[in-house]
Structures are given as structure tokens and as C-alpha cells.
Amino acid sequence: MAVDGRLQPAATDDAELAAQLIYATMGSMADYLLGGDDASQAHRMIALLFRRPKNRYSYQYADLALVDGEVVGLLLSYPGTMMKALHFPMVKNLFAVNGFRAALRFFYRSLPLMTVKEVEADEYFINNVAVFPQFQGHGVGKLLMELAEQKARASGLQKCALTVDIENERAVGLYKHLGYQVMDTVKIKQLERRMGFSGIYRMVKILEPVSGNQHWSASAGLHKILAKPL
Numbered sequence: 125m126a127v128d129g130r131l132q133p134a135a136t137d138d139a140e141l142a143a144q145l146i147y148a149t150m151g152s153m154a155d156y157l158l159g160g161d162d163a164s165q166a167h168r169m170i171a172l173l174f175r176r177p178k179n180r181y182s183y184q185y186a187d188l189a190l191v192d193g194e195v196v197g198l199l200l201s202y203p204g205t206m207m208k209a210l211h212f213p214m215v216k217n218l219f220a221v222n223g224f225r226a227a228l229r230f231f232y233r234s235l236p237l238m239t240v241k242e243v244e245a246d247e248y249f250i251n252n253v254a255v256f257p258q259f260q261g262h263g264v265g266k267l268l269m270e271l272a273e274q275k276a277r278a279s280g281l282q283k284c285a286l287t288v289d290i291e292n293e294r295a296v297g298l299y300k301h302l303g304y305q306v307m308d309t310v311k312i313k314q315l316e317r318r319m320g321f322s323g324i325y326r327m328v329k330i331l332e333p334v335s336g337n338q339h340w341s342a343s344a345g346l347h348k349i350l351a352k353p354l
């Protein structure tokens with residue numbers, strides 16, 4: 125039987141599944157920054173933020189990969205110029221959904237990260253990419269990364285950038301395989317001390333130019349991959 129695979133923009137109703145995927149990219153950092161050291165609270169906060177506009181985890185910047193109507197993966201991405209405008213509304217959003225203490229804690233705990241340059245103005249930023257474990261290893265992650273490239277080009281940008289936990293060997297391997305290079309290694313002593321954070325790589329890929337009349341569809345790619353059984 126033919127498999128229906130597609131990529132589509134996310135909506136607020138996707139918050140619960142999206143939160144699981146976003147959480148998978150952040151792990152203990154989500155607990156520390158958003159959950160007050162509690163995983164279920166971090167999940168809840170991510171889902172709440174996903175439902176709201178104008179923050180780094182908003183549905184507005186998310187695309188989903190679906191197989192037979194089931195969400196299997198997520199890409200959250202936006203042009204680098206938007207990042208600054210998204211960080212401070214996070215505090216406002218956290219205040220709105222979880223009160224003063226959570227907002228203040230997030231502000232205090234994210235302070236050491238504020239000096240980290242995650243993206244340049246001429247880059248398209250991949251905030252999160254994730255695939256549910258049972259669907260990993262079938263090319264969905266690669267397809268979502270290709271969608272990011274397509275969106276970068278549509279925004280008039282020729283570079284994609286991301287940050288990744290130094291210890292996330294699988295993701296680092298995938299990014300290198302796709303042509304990303306490590307531009308910086310960032311270690312943050314306070315976070316290392318407070319929550320054992322080992323640091324991040326900032327990785328960048330310079331996109332190949334495509335000719336003007338070339339039409340490319342990431343969804344077509346998903347159909348091809350799903351022709352192979354999962």
C-alpha cells in the first residue's frame with residue numbers, strides 16, 4: 125500500500141507532539157531553563173510556548189513531517205535576524221503562562237547564554253530538528269534539513285546555521301554528513317558548574333546555488349524515502 129508522507133506547517137493543535145520533539149533536542153537544558161529542574165514541567169512549558177506566537181518555540185516557525193497523518197518529525201527554523209526579537213518575548217510569554225517566578229528564573233538561568241552568538245544576520249537558523257525514535261534512520265531528519273535549506277533560500281539567505289550539544293554525536297554526525305562545519309565551540313563555565321552542560325558547537329553550511337528555473341519539493345523527497353518500509 126502507498127504511504128502518505130508530507131511536510132506541512134504546524135498549528136497550535138500540534139503542541140503536545142511538538143513539545144515532545146522539541147524536548148528531545150534539549151533534554152536537561154529544557155529542564156534547567158524552562159522546567160525549574162523538572163522534566164514534566166519543561167514539557168508543559170514548551171507546549172504552552174508552542175501555542176503562543178513570537179517566541180523561539182512557537183508553532184509559527186515549525187514544520188512537521190507526517191506519515192499517514194501521524195507526526196513523525198519537526199523542524200523549527202527562522203531567519204537569523206529574527207532571533208533577538210524572539211528571545212525577550214520568551215520572558216514575557218513565560219510570565220503570561222507560568223507567572224513571575226518562572227519568568228524570573230528563566231531570565232536568570234539564560235543570562236550566561238545571552239552572550240553566545242548563535243547566528244549571524246546573513247544565516248538561516250535551525251532552532252530544533254527532531255524525529256521520533258521509531259522513525260529515525262529513514263531519512264526524515266535529512267529531509268527536514270533539506271526543508272530548512274529550501275526555506276533559507278526562500279528568505280534570500282545562502283547559509284544555514286545551528287547549535288548542537290557537543291555530546292550529541294548522532295546529530296553532529298548527521299550535520300557534518302550534510303556539509304555543516306563547526307565554526308565555534310562554546311563552553312559556558314557557569315552552566316558547566318550548575319548543570320553539567322558540556323558546551324555547544326555552532327555549525328554552518330554554505331548552500332550551493334540553485335538555478336532559477338529549478339523547482340524542488342521536499343515533500344516529493346519524503347514520498348521517495350517512505351517507499352522503503354519503516
Ligand SMILES: CC(C)(COP(=O)(O)OP(=O)(O)OC[C@H]1O[C@@H](n2cnc3c(N)ncnc32)[C@H](O)[C@@H]1OP(=O)(O)O)[C@@H](O)C(=O)NCCC(=O)NCCS
Binds near residue numbers: 260265267297
Ligand atoms: C538527529 C536526528 C534528527 C536525525 O534524524 P534521522 O531521521 O534519524 O536521520 P536520517 O535518517 O535522516 O539520517 C540522515 C543522514 O545522516 C546520516 N547519519 C546519521 N547519523 C550519522 C552519524 N552519527 N554520522 C554520520 N552520518 C550520520 C545518515 O546515514 C543519513 O545519510 P544518508 O541518507 O546520506 O545515508 C534524530 O536522530 C533525532 O531526532 N535525534 C533526537 C533529537 C536531536 O538530537 N536533535 C538534534 C538536536 S540539535
